Amino acid sequence: MTIMINYEDNSAKFADYIRNINSDTHPGYMVKTFGCQMNESDSEKIAGLLETMGYISVDSEDKSNFIIFNTCCVRESAEQKLFGHLGEMKKLKAGNNNLVIAVCGCMMQQEGMAAKVKKSYPYADIVFGSNSMHLLPKLLHGVLTEHRRQISVFETAGDIVEGIPIVRTSSVKAYVPIMHGCNNFCSYCIVPYVRGRERSRKPNDIIKEIEQLASSGTKEIMLLGQNVNSYDGGVSFAQLLKSTGECEGIERIRFMTSHPKDMGIDLIEAIRDIPRVCRHLHLPLQSGSSRLLAKMNRNYTRDEYIKTLETVKKMIPGIGLSTDLIVGFPGETEEDFLETLDVLGKIRFDFAFTFIYSKRKGTPAAIMDDEVPDEIKHERFNRLLEVQNKITLEQNKKNIGMIETVMIEGESKTKAGITTGRTESNKIVNFIAAGGMPGDFAQIYITDAKTWHLEGEFKSWK
Numbered sequence: 359m360t361i362m363i364n365y366e367d368n369s370a371k372f373a374d375y376i377r378n379i380n381s382d383t384h385p386g387y388m389v390k391t392f393g394c395q396m397n398e399s400d401s402e403k404i405a406g407l408l409e410t411m412g413y414i415s416v417d418s419e420d421k422s423n424f425i426i427f428n429t430c431c432v433r434e435s436a437e438q439k440l441f442g443h444l445g446e447m448k449k450l451k452a453g454n455n456n457l458v459i460a461v462c463g464c465m466m467q468q469e470g471m472a473a474k475v476k477k478s479y480p481y482a483d484i485v486f487g488s489n490s491m492h493l494l495p496k497l498l499h500g501v502l503t504e505h506r507r508q509i510s511v512f513e514t515a516g517d518i519v520e521g522i523p524i525v526r527t528s529s530v531k532a533y534v535p536i537m538h539g540c541n542n543f544c545s546y547c548i549v550p551y552v553r554g555r556e557r558s559r560k561p562n563d564i565i566k567e568i569e570q571l572a573s574s575g576t577k578e579i580m581l582l583g584q585n586v587n588s589y590d591g592g593v594s595f596a597q598l599l600k601s602t603g604e605c606e607g608i609e610r611i612r613f614m615t616s617h618p619k620d621m622g623i624d625l626i627e628a629i630r631d632i633p634r635v636c637r638h639l640h641l642p643l644q645s646g647s648s649r650l651l652a653k654m655n656r657n658y659t660r661d662e663y664i665k666t667l668e669t670v671k672k673m674i675p676g677i678g679l680s681t682d683l684i685v686g687f688p689g690e691t692e693e694d695f696l697e698t699l700d701v702l703g704k705i706r707f708d709f710a711f712t713f714i715y716s717k718r719k720g721t722p723a724a725i726m727d728d729e730v731p732d733e734i735k736h737e738r739f740n741r742l743l744e745v746q747n748k749i750t751l752e753q754n755k756k757n758i759g760m761i762e763t764v765m766i767e768g769e770s771k772t773k774a775g776i777t778t779g780r781t782e783s784n785k786i787v788n789f790i791a792a793g794g795m796p797g798d799f800a801q802i803y804i805t806d807a808k809t810w811h812l813e814g815e816f817k818s819w820k
């Protein structure tokens with residue numbers, strides 16, 4: 359059973375106490391985030407908690423009195439990276455008695471990991487898992503008042519905590535988690551073990567958060583969850599999209615990630631019929647081989663996946679499509695891999711996130727004994743990229759000569775004087791515009807297409 363916890367009732371008194379301690383000094387904090395959008399969203403809450411406690415965001419470790427690492431455990435390399443960063447903290451901590459070091463996130467929920475950090479990094483003051491984030495004020499209170507290390511890692515997760523303060527990284531785009539955890543147990547994935555089973559937020563809490571965002575100027579929201587289309591907060595995900603689509607002030611609604619086995623007609627109709635829902639669907643394929651999909655425990659076949667996307671394309675012509683792909687899953691043969699390439703040719707995704715299979719301890723795939731040799735994994739990965747990049751470029755070229763509505767996100771990070779934004783189908787567009795702020799909408803005539811972005815000429819404001 360999902361238990362709803364109110365942050366105010368549980369942790370606010372500790373936050374108040376620390377805010378009083380910090381009221382004159384305003385110590386600095388840094389949040390270092392690894393991993394997915396869910397972790398980025400969690401980090402916005404950590405920043406919200408810290409600012410409630412009187413900390414201020416700073417841009418260097420030397421100015422910080424609180425440094426927190428929000429970890430991810432989806433890829434094996436993440437552990438080595440974290441330990442490297444933690445090792446560097448020793449010197450910093452020795453030079454600053456007031457510095458508090460914390461480590462949190464889903465890696466800390468992994469078996470033995472919190473104990474390892476506790477033993478090997480005695481200067482890590484606080485360790486907590488993704489299910490204990492709301493306890494940060496209490497844990498920090500323990501460090502500051504009792505001078506004792508604080509460890510809080512729950513083995514299971516059944517709670518949803520509402521009311522945690524949030525500091526958003528963008529004023530026009532916002533993540534809104536609608537559910538936590540996952541029930542799918544794909545054989546390569548650690549998420550259900552570290553984030554627990556699916557728990558859905560109540561629709562009223564979600565809508566309230568979105569209305570608050572709209573009133574503070576947010577234009578685009580991303581509904582987040584490991585498996586959003588199995589949302590079950592008393593209404594279906596399609597119904598939730600309908601209510602979300604009625605929030606005045608929100609212009610664009612995106613969502614991530616959907617599971618192919620849960621793609622019902624009602625959701626496709628919702629994308630087609632609700633004007634504020636973007637015509638873009640990210641639907642992870644992972645492999646084009648039904649044999650491998652069964653080994654991955656994905657619960658759909660290649661043909662079912664293709665049929666679903668053919669229905670999507672027929673019902674919503676011009677929809678943007680993207681996917682996730684894994685190469686080198688245990689037992690993948692050349693024939694399996696060619697089937698993946700074949701699906702890419704059939705569907706013609708606008709974009710694909712491609713990954714080389716990485717073993718995660720504790721998952722069924724980690725003990726499969728038919729590992730694909732590294733050189734074959736890399737060779738297939740390069741071939742996959744070559745095929746998909748060609749398709750991406752060809753798909754982008756179809757936009758040339760069209761007028762696209764683009765929401766401005768800011769100045770290009772690589773080219774001064776160039777404004778960058780996104781189309782409804784989630785393609786990046788670079789253009790020159792006099793004026794225009796993030797969150798403004800412009801009509802852009804697409805003049806050229808590259809693999810990673812489109813180029814265009816400003817026509818008018820929308």
Ligand code: SF4
Pocket residue numbers: 540541542543544547548549550584585617
């Ligand atoms: S759907 Fe599969 S890959 Fe996605 S989080 Fe759940 S178990 Fe992991």
